[in-house]
Amino acid sequence: MLASGxxxxxxFWDVTTGKQVGQPLTGHxxxxxxxxxSSDGHTLASIDDMSQIMLWDVSMMKPLLNQPLVNTDPVTDTGVEHQNGLTFSPDGKMLAAGGYEFAIVWDLALPRPERVAQAFRIPVNNSPNPYAYVRGVTFSPDGQQVLIISDTDSANYAVTVLDINLASWQTAACTIVNRNFTFGEWQQFVGxxxxxxxxxxxxxxxxxIQDQLSQAHADLLAEHTEAAQAVYQQATQEAVQLDDDVLNNHVCFWGSTDQFASVVLSACERAVSLNPFNGQYYDSxxxxRALTGxxxxxxxxxxxxxxxxTDQYLNAPGVSASTQAKYKHFVDERNGWIQKLQAGQNPFDTRTLQALRVESGIDQ
Structure with missing residues (x-):
């Protein structure tokens, strides 16, 4: 099968007979x-001089998209002239298009194809014209790079390699910034x-991670339970990687009092393992543990x-009467919980968990 514009x-043409196959496809x-x-012959791409790309189902001879893709200049948001290259990646999941001073790579595996890489106004050394005309584009055999062949009016040729491997870009970005996204940045750019x-x-x-806990609690109050659980899962996964007993205890307490005890249990274990002498971590x-049975x-x-x-506050010298009274209340409360647990009862209903959050200062 051969296709032409x-x-x-x-x-479409039958190369064995030299005859046209079916009716011409219209839409441009x-x-x-x-x-x-495409390499499997199932898809055809075509580009016109208005920078519009159409994808066609070869067997059905019908367009695959409701609207064509458009190659535009990111500065002027107008179509780019002189379309001089169109090629599929070896696996057929990417499409590269070249033209005057530009090359764009489209991800065709998405429900609606999107740009994943682009090169505009490619410079050419030792040329009176600072930018090059793209004459052709092609993928590397592994589909991770696009080779852009370009020249200027003075026939100064150049080959530019465009890396479209997301992992390599991610590695480069991480090397530059030396950190992860902040939670605020993630919400701003990812949503x-x-x-x-x-x-x-x-x-x-x-x-x-503390910001994540606040977000998870806010999601829960807004009745977005699945979103809250997902954030607690992420916060727990991150916290247990850190040697921060206070943070892990926060994740443990926030998550359990929001009734995601099974999600945050590993953070509870991490806090105790990092500081096995702090009774507050055992309390959280x-x-x-009670909520998980x-x-x-x-x-x-x-x-x-x-x-x-008892050792730190009730029997220790120099502790004020008000502090002793506060901790005496905690002891009486925990002894009550122990009695209920020994009787096979769960002492933690929604009201009790809410009271714990207020008592700790998390909620008003």
Whole structure:
């Protein structure tokens, strides 16, 4: 099968007979400059001199898109002239188009193809014309690079390599900034997608994880339960990678009192392992264990907390009466929880969890 452009129509030809196959395909509003088949022969791309690209189903001889793709100059937002190249990547998932001073790569695997890379106003050394005319584009065999062949009016030729491998761009960006996105930056540039660590070799700043906890709680209050759970999952995954016992305890307490105990349990374990002498971490883990059905573990944690408070505040010299009274209340409360757990009951209903958040200062 051979395809060609005739004015604004695409015509298929049988190469064995030299005869036209079917009726011409219409849809372009300007003269077609270039056509290209995908490697499997199932898709044809065509581009006209109004910078519009159409994709065609070869077997059905019908367009694949409701609207054509448009190659535009990012500065002027106008179509680029002189279309001089069109080629598919080896796997057929990308399409590269070249023209006057430009080359654009489209990702065809998306529901609606989008630009994934572009090169504009490619400079050419030792030329009176500072920019080059793109004469052709082609993919490397692995589909990770696009070779752009260009020249100027003075026949000064150049080959430019455009790296379209997202992983290599990501690695380069991480090397430059030496950190991950902040949570605010993620929301600004990515939107509602759950936060992810982009730079694998860099940890997430603890302040960003604290921001995630606030976001998760806000999502829950807005009845966006799935979104809240996703953020708590992400915060937990990041926190356990850090040697920060305070942060892990925050994730543990926030998540469990928001009733995502099973999601944040690993952060509870991490806090205790980092500082096995802090009774507050056992207390947070005790709540989480109780909510996940581990009554025996919860009882052990609350007993540890009671003994820790007794040693640190109730029996220690120099502790003010008001502080002792506060911690005496905590001890009485935990002993009540222990009794309920020993009786096979869960002491943590929604009201109790909310009271814990208010008591800790998280909520008003």
């Amino acid at each position: 005739a004015d604004n129509e695409v015509i 509003q300007a003269t077609i400059q270039s056509v290209a088949f 509602d997608e759950p936060y992810q660590k982009v730079c694998a070799n860099f940890s997430v700043d603890s302040s960003e 883990r005790g709540v989480t 581990d009554r025996r573990g919860a009882i052990a944690d609350f007993k540890f907390f009671v003994q820790w408070v």
